[in-house]
Amino acid sequence: MLTDMMGLIGNRTFKRWIGCILTLVISVCISGCWDRRELQERHFVLAVAIDKADEGLDSEIGKDVARVEDFVQPHGSKRYRLSFQILQLTPSNSSEGPGRGKTSTSVISTTGESMLEMIWDLQGQSNKELWFDHVQAIIISDAAVRQGGLRPMLDFYHRNEEMRWLTKVVITDGEARKILEYKPPSGEASGMFIANSLRMYGKSPHVPGWHTDLGDISTSKDNRRRVLIPRIELAEDVVKLGGMAIFKDENFVDYVDEYATQGGKLMGGVEKSAIVTFECPEHPGRLMIFELFSHITKMKPHIEGDTIYYTLDIAMRGNMGEMQCRLQHDTIENQEIHKLEQLIADAVKKNILYSFHIFQDLKVDASFFGQKLEAYEPQMWGRVKDHWDEEVFPNISLIVSVDVVIDNVGAHQ
Incomplete structure (x- = not known):
């Protein structure tokens, strides 16, 4: 019996040693940031603008820009102009202290039909990988949406796992890219300014805030319900949210003024x-x-x-x-x-x-x-x-x- 007990104890000890060794080996294999990338090695997309391909390109300078933003497409046509507002981070130096790096934004654009194809082309204008985890707003011009409805423009963003479904979506009757270039008086990027303004819809009866995020739009489209998107306007150096656009079967129907928007919220x-x-x-x-x-x-x-x-x-x-x-x-x-x-x-x-x-x-x-x-x-x-x-x-x-x-x-x- 004593021999059996010693054998049992030895067997348990052996299993414990094997477990410890396996734990150490696994810990070594999974520890550390083997795929680490510093923040300044990424370009974060803060906002997206979608226009018609030829929107805002009427001047001689515009023709040159259109040539640079063009690329050869094996299929499709030049329907949309896709623009990204990029957040650029620069590392801090020793004199500034930790966390004192500088931030700035820039706007890049290209033309095409497939959103994913245009994104890959936009990588040619960026020296760092584009990331979509922090997209704050998607701005759509009504001229672009009249071409074929919402689905061709938003399908990629509904499918992309990097996109957050709380991303704000707005529509404008002007050029969407110009809103990306707008400099808010608060000093923040215009994409963040728009998203923060929409989160204050409870304080503004003129802004629809219910069922207007990217996820809500996806759910409404899948269930064949109407879609409501807040309207944004840019006039010189003033940006204003007010009223909304109504979509049925993913097609643009019309704009609704601020008074009707408030009545709908009360209703x-x-x-x-x-x-x-x-x-x-x-x-x-x-x-x-x-x-x-x-x-x-x-x-x-x-x-x-x-x-x-x-x-x-x-x-x-x-x-x-x-x-x-x-x-x-x-x-x-x-x-x-x-x-x-x-x-x-x-x-x-x-x-x-x-x-x-x-x-x-x-x-x-x-x-x-x-x-x-x-x-x-x-x-x-x-x-x-x-x-x-x-x-x-x-x-x-x-x-x-x-x-x-x-x-x-x-x-x-």
Whole structure:
């Protein structure tokens, strides 16, 4: 028995030694940064711009640029002009101290049809490998998207594993490359400036922020839903986000103004911080502004025979942010407060119906009325889904009920 025990102990010891040796060998093989690349050895793409191939190249100098940006394509045609905003890092020297290297941006462009083919060609304008992990924004010109819809331009970015699905997408009626060259007053790169501005959509009712990222666009396209993309404009040294472009079946439909954008957000219940502006009926020309703090909506479809209509119940709370005719109103009296609440409710109704009728005219269900019908009345949805956008949605009715509570009239009466 003693011999058996000694053999068992020896066997365990041997296995432990073998395990330790294997652990050491594996650790040596996998340790270290065998594929390490310093940050300054990479060119990080911060923003992407997609234009028509001939957009912005009308001058004599433009012809020379077009020649340099050209390359021989075995297939396809010159449809798009692809531009990258590149972040360039330079290492710090000893006098500057650690982490004091300099950063700058530059823009490179090429023309073609395949996004991946153009990216490989752009590598000829860069002495370092292009990386897409930190792309902040994709800017598309409406002239480019009118050529063939969204899919040819965004398919690569949906497939590329380096791309983040929270990347912001915007559209412009001008040249997209010029926005990459824009120098924001904050000093940051324009790609980061645009992305940070879009993240503040909760503070701007004129900017659509719901379902507008790269991943949301991919999901909407795959499910054959409408796509909403924020609009950006550049005028000299001023960049502004406001309004949106609507796409159906991946094709550009039209732009929607800021007022309709705000109404759509109120209709969908996604607007949690906004202002409602209305004119005082007792003092024409004098404005009053209600500041929204909380917002709850409930939309429900109803069926009467073959008629479909919707009810939208909204509850709002907020403060009076501005009253240009304040001295003519005694806002301490409850009766005066109730009168203001009704005026605000009427203004909200007007804004929502303005947006609703625009969506109906465009024949685009931008606020998911169809999804509500499918959830509440699946049998009716089965009957109308094939001709919902073209025939049914443009003819439905919306009954809006708004309940407003003013919590405060401000620090000064």
